Amino acid sequence: MAIQIGLVGTGTVGGGCIEIIKQHKESFLRHFGIDIELKWVCSLNPDEAKAHGVSDLFTQDYHDIINDPAVDIVIELIGGVSIARNIVVEALQAGKNVVTANKALMATYGKEVMELADSMKKELFFEASVGGGIPIISPLKHSLIANEISTVMGIVNGTTNYMLTRMSEDGLDYDTALREAQDKGFAEANPTADVDGLDAAAKIAILASIAFNSRVTIDDVHAEGIRNITPLDLEAARDMGYCVKLLALAHRREDGVDVRVHPTMLPLAHPLASVNGVFNAIYVVGDAVGETMFFGEGAGSGPAASAVMGDVLECARHLQAGIAPLVGCTCTDEVPFVPMEKLDTKYYIRFAVSDRAGVLASMANVFAKYDVSVHSVVQRGRQGDGSKVDLVYVTHTAREASVRAVLEDIVKLEDTVLAEPSLIRVED
Amino acid sequence: MAIQIGLVGTGTVGGGCIEIIKQHKESFLRHFGIDIELKWVCSLNPDEAKAHGVSDLFTQDYHDIINDPAVDIVIELIGGVSIARNIVVEALQAGKNVVTANKALMATYGKEVMELADSMKKELFFEASVGGGIPIISPLKHSLIANEISTVMGIVNGTTNYMLTRMSEDGLDYDTALREAQDKGFAEANPTADVDGLDAAAKIAILASIAFNSRVTIDDVHAEGIRNITPLDLEAARDMGYCVKLLALAHRREDGVDVRVHPTMLPLAHPLASVNGVFNAIYVVGDAVGETMFFGEGAGSGPAASAVMGDVLECARHLQAGIAPLVGCTCTDEVPFVPMEKLDTKYYIRFAVSDRAGVLASMANVFAKYDVSVHSVVQRGRQGDGSKVDLVYVTHTAREASVRAVLEDIVKLEDTVLAEPSLIRVED
Numbered sequence: 001m002a003i004q005i006g007l008v009g010t011g012t013v014g015g016g017c018i019e020i021i022k023q024h025k026e027s028f029l030r031h032f033g034i035d036i037e038l039k040w041v042c043s044l045n046p047d048e049a050k051a052h053g054v055s056d057l058f059t060q061d062y063h064d065i066i067n068d069p070a071v072d073i074v075i076e077l078i079g080g081v082s083i084a085r086n087i088v089v090e091a092l093q094a095g096k097n098v099v100t101a102n103k104a105l106m107a108t109y110g111k112e113v114m115e116l117a118d119s120m121k122k123e124l125f126f127e128a129s130v131g132g133g134i135p136i137i138s139p140l141k142h143s144l145i146a147n148e149i150s151t152v153m154g155i156v157n158g159t160t161n162y163m164l165t166r167m168s169e170d171g172l173d174y175d176t177a178l179r180e181a182q183d184k185g186f187a188e189a190n191p192t193a194d195v196d197g198l199d200a201a202a203k204i205a206i207l208a209s210i211a212f213n214s215r216v217t218i219d220d221v222h223a224e225g226i227r228n229i230t231p232l233d234l235e236a237a238r239d240m241g242y243c244v245k246l247l248a249l250a251h252r253r254e255d256g257v258d259v260r261v262h263p264t265m266l267p268l269a270h271p272l273a274s275v276n277g278v279f280n281a282i283y284v285v286g287d288a289v290g291e292t293m294f295f296g297e298g299a300g301s302g303p304a305a306s307a308v309m310g311d312v313l314e315c316a317r318h319l320q321a322g323i324a325p326l327v328g329c330t331c332t333d334e335v336p337f338v339p340m341e342k343l344d345t346k347y348y349i350r351f352a353v354s355d356r357a358g359v360l361a362s363m364a365n366v367f368a369k370y371d372v373s374v375h376s377v378v379q380r381g382r383q384g385d386g387s388k389v390d391l392v393y394v395t396h397t398a399r400e401a402s403v404r405a406v407l408e409d410i411v412k413l414e415d416t417v418l419a420e421p422s423l424i425r426v427e428d
Numbered sequence: 429m430a431i432q433i434g435l436v437g438t439g440t441v442g443g444g445c446i447e448i449i450k451q452h453k454e455s456f457l458r459h460f461g462i463d464i465e466l467k468w469v470c471s472l473n474p475d476e477a478k479a480h481g482v483s484d485l486f487t488q489d490y491h492d493i494i495n496d497p498a499v500d501i502v503i504e505l506i507g508g509v510s511i512a513r514n515i516v517v518e519a520l521q522a523g524k525n526v527v528t529a530n531k532a533l534m535a536t537y538g539k540e541v542m543e544l545a546d547s548m549k550k551e552l553f554f555e556a557s558v559g560g561g562i563p564i565i566s567p568l569k570h571s572l573i574a575n576e577i578s579t580v581m582g583i584v585n586g587t588t589n590y591m592l593t594r595m596s597e598d599g600l601d602y603d604t605a606l607r608e609a610q611d612k613g614f615a616e617a618n619p620t621a622d623v624d625g626l627d628a629a630a631k632i633a634i635l636a637s638i639a640f641n642s643r644v645t646i647d648d649v650h651a652e653g654i655r656n657i658t659p660l661d662l663e664a665a666r667d668m669g670y671c672v673k674l675l676a677l678a679h680r681r682e683d684g685v686d687v688r689v690h691p692t693m694l695p696l697a698h699p700l701a702s703v704n705g706v707f708n709a710i711y712v713v714g715d716a717v718g719e720t721m722f723f724g725e726g727a728g729s730g731p732a733a734s735a736v737m738g739d740v741l742e743c744a745r746h747l748q749a750g751i752a753p754l755v756g757c758t759c760t761d762e763v764p765f766v767p768m769e770k771l772d773t774k775y776y777i778r779f780a781v782s783d784r785a786g787v788l789a790s791m792a793n794v795f796a797k798y799d800v801s802v803h804s805v806v807q808r809g810r811q812g813d814g815s816k817v818d819l820v821y822v823t824h825t826a827r828e829a830s831v832r833a834v835l836e837d838i839v840k841l842e843d844t845v846l847a848e849p850s851l852i853r854v855e856d
Binding site for chain 1: 444448451452455456458459460555561562563566567570571572573574575576641699702707714715716717718719720721722723724725728730731733734735737738740741742745746749751752754755758760761
């Protein structure tokens with residue numbers, strides 16, 4: 001008796017799943033003895049179901065799936081935290097197993113839905129919520145569990161990585177890079193979730209929760225995006241032997257965990273430094289395994305569907321064997337968060353300032369006032385009319401709160417700073 | 429009731445396992461509800477057990493473990509295919525589950541031991557047999573199963589990768605690089621298994637068997653090592669935009685699979701190209717997921733023990749849940765092997781030849797005779813006394829059999845070739 005699947009969402013990823021089932025259903029049975037059948041396809045758009053040749057399975061009402069006692073697994077691929085949340089909750093309550101690619105849901109209501117799944121003794125899989133097709137959640141929940149994980153650090157947003165790659169390699173400015181990413185379909189018309197680091201924040205919340213066995217939600221993540229990054233910053237970084245990536249970082253420290261998303265300068269020899277374009281990669285450090293990295297396409301129909309269907313097949317394998325879920329929520333600890341103000345790291349700060357005497361001195365006074373020690377200051381990119389220069393500061397290791405105070409004071413200096421400063425933390 | 433472990437082998441990896449259990453036993457229970465206990469430690473060397481503080485568990489006779497009805501999982505870490513094979517077979521026959529790091533065993537007797545495990549309904553895990561701590565076997569057996577895999581390609585031998593990195597970056601010759609690797613403990617006194625590609629051959633046999641659902645043994649793998657590679661080859665490669673890696677390759681083609689190990693020129697932009705030193709990485713291409721790569725430390729106490737203990741914990745999790753093995757042998761197909769002679773690729777060939785008139789013409793005749801089209805020929809590295817030059821040929825795509833014939837004929841040319849030619853296949 002085949003395991004019956006109800007699919008909700010027939011967009012890019014849902015379409016990919018339908019195609020995988022059509023193409024490989026027979027080999028899943030032959031290679032693994034896993035017998036799955038697509039029973040329902042639900043979306044608001046019958047044309048999408050038609051395009052994939054599954055009109056006969058189509059419904060516009062997800063309740064048809066949840067109310068069908070024959071359905072074993074519900075795949076939720078519509079995203080967001082309103083209807084999607086209802087679908088996941090109602091499916092679990094109805095005794096269905098659930099596979100979702102929904103990062104926002106898992107990073108916001110992860111505790112609620114994981115606990116619901118545990119109490120119903122049903123599976124809730126979400127590999128596709130982070131890193132597209134890259135296996136990362138399963139390795140963290142299985143292969144790597146003999147480790148205490150100290151760091152999870154990733155390039156988990158392909159849009160911004162594409163933009164930064166183009167800005168770095170070809171000197172495009174932010175607006176041009178964004179427009180190009182939009183033209184190519186990598187960025188939404190409203191790019192906020194990508195460029196402001198919110199998409200990455202959801203993903204690192206999910207990874208950190210698993211890696212540290214302690215719940216991290218999207219609201220616990222300090223997120224900064226790439227809007228203030230200019231080609232000048234990327235050029236300056238390269239001259240110093242670094243690249244700039246929008247990193248999602250989660251570190252276990254003595255006093256707790258810190259989880260954040262922001263542009264980061266990485267040494268060019270770091271494994272993440274050569275991850276360019278729309279590729280994603282997640283770097284994990286464990287006390288036994290040392291450094292590992294998981295690399296692949298972070299988005300798109302095929303990669304995301306690979307992850308979703310990997311989960312579906314694993315779930316079907318368990319159902320056929322008649323076994324209860326093996327791994328539910330593993331957030332057994334409550335590790336405190338280290339507030340951002342207490343971060344100690346090195347900083348790259350670029351100020352666009354008036355090109356006049358006294359500016360450097362007055363700025364130096366501010367750094368001194370807050371005891372932020374400057375490693376180097378370099379003047380770069382004098383503009384044509386000579387009225388504006390860029391000053392690039394690199395600090396020694398400093399306390400975030402102090403650096404923030406420096407920035408606040410410097411911005412207030414009379415007739416000095418001409419644009420929003422660019423601040424990039426350095427990960428050595 | 430804790431799951432009881434019997435460990436055979438207390439060397440580098442076994443010692444790492446003992447330390448992990450000592451350090452993290454409590455957190456395995458708290459985070460995952462997995463309760464394991466080390467009951468026996470077996471080796472020929474009581475001092476190793478003593479060094480890890482487990483003398484009370486020590487035995488020199490592995491039968492003590494196999495005959496103990498309380499033991500649930502046997503860890504085999506002694507390597508080789510004689511006693512190790514007996515241990516694995518006898519343990520399975522006695523109804524124990526087995527975790528091994530033994531690549532030679534799995535690449536040689538994989539069919540036998542997997543079938544035995546299946547027939548006994550016991551687990552046989554072997555993540556640590558390939559890529560040290562890098563999760564790769566579990567992703568191939570779980571996360572990626574929705575894909576048809578077309579390529580598995582990896583740097584799976586840290587010793588040779590270290591040597592090639594030193595030769596490439598610092599101009600060391602082969603002998604110096606080998607001696608250094610031996611001094612640092614990366615290479616054995618007898619380096620054959622590493623430098624001749626046999627270690628890599630065992631590993632790619634294991635990966636290909638899983639990826640293609642068709643048994644590949646070490647004897648099916650064409651293996652060439654790095655003995656003929658010189659710094660000159662690495663320099664020439666770099667000038668052409670390539671690096672040279674000892675790659676283990678497995679490709680699915682229309683007419684079957686080809687599985688081989690040899691020095692390979694890779695474009696510098698390839699994800700594997702920046703994997704340097706003792707690091708390993710495995711690059712996998714699937715029809716849905718596209719390109720993925722798994723990176724990390726390929727050897728050493730911590731990494732290998734991380735993989736072994738990941739398997740042990742997964743096995744214990746299954747035993748506690750009272751479930752039979754979920755995934756046994758998946759070699760359900762019998763895909764034919766494409767013989768090496770039928771390979772079509774580009775070739776880099778360097779000949780050290782006498783520096784005299786007529787050499788280039790007579791060699792050109794041989795290439796023409798076998799219809800191997802030459803893309804470029806460059807003279808490099810004229811020696812001090814002017815008696816010898818190196819000729820570097822790069823061919824267009826050619827048939828392996830023809831290239832072999834070219835080499836055979838050219839080596840026989842009178843008073844021409846002065847040393848074993850260096851042949852490197854090009855992977856674009």
